[in-house]
Amino acid sequence: MQATVFFKNLWDDYVKLAPQAEAIQHLFSTTYACPIQNDHVAFRTFARSPISIEKLQPLLAMVGYQPYDEYHFAEKKLFAKSYAHTDPEQPLVFLSELNWWDLHDDCQDIIGRILQQIPDDTAQHPDIFWSSTHWPKISWQDYLLLESSSEYAAWLSAHGLHANHFTVSINALPKLANITEIVKLLHDNNFALNVAGGEIKGTKADLLMQASTLAPEIVVDFADASHPIPGCYYEFAERLPDNQGNLFRGFVPASANKIFESTDRNQKR
């Protein structure tokens, strides 16, 4: 599958869970009079499952992506890998997965029931990346229980596979644009930002500075009733060149750790 087709399909699915994304894209493209390019697109999944990173990686290869780097988030019980395309104009891809066996027993039970429903041969085609849930709807009570120990687990169990966020490349905007200006533009237009770890995560020394919106709540059907919960968010990334003059293409774990909290229901919207 061509990368352009892959990302078009992903975006069309993503905007249903990120109702603000098209408005922000429009705001940027009119402010800077240029098309918007993506820095990276990120996904969430379950480790040791038919949809684990190991199972998804060959499907990314079908789109032209190869592994680039690896990351561990001990506090959030996550492992992640980044992927780069053979065409450097294509965005990076960031896959994270939940080490669910490190959660409390009651959370492990809920996730164990979810994973039993996923056929072993589920990962066959790149369209899995926007295929939503492969299990029956969870109950609201189970959602709340998961959320109390892992907000990531709750989000993933309710939504399944989608682009969790797209990320605007600030470097691809005209020269005057920088992360401080982008944050001000978002404030001026009343978009709520994720403040965990500060609005701007990372410093020039990190070679990557990031900000993100707080995922707006969307109504999701649970087994017993419908409830509003955080959907998907939009991220903004500015990269700096390293000593050799090459733009940094990695991720900064301390920053990514806080970006995950963009779907935290406890942050004020």
Ligand code: NI
């Ligand atoms: Ni990201």
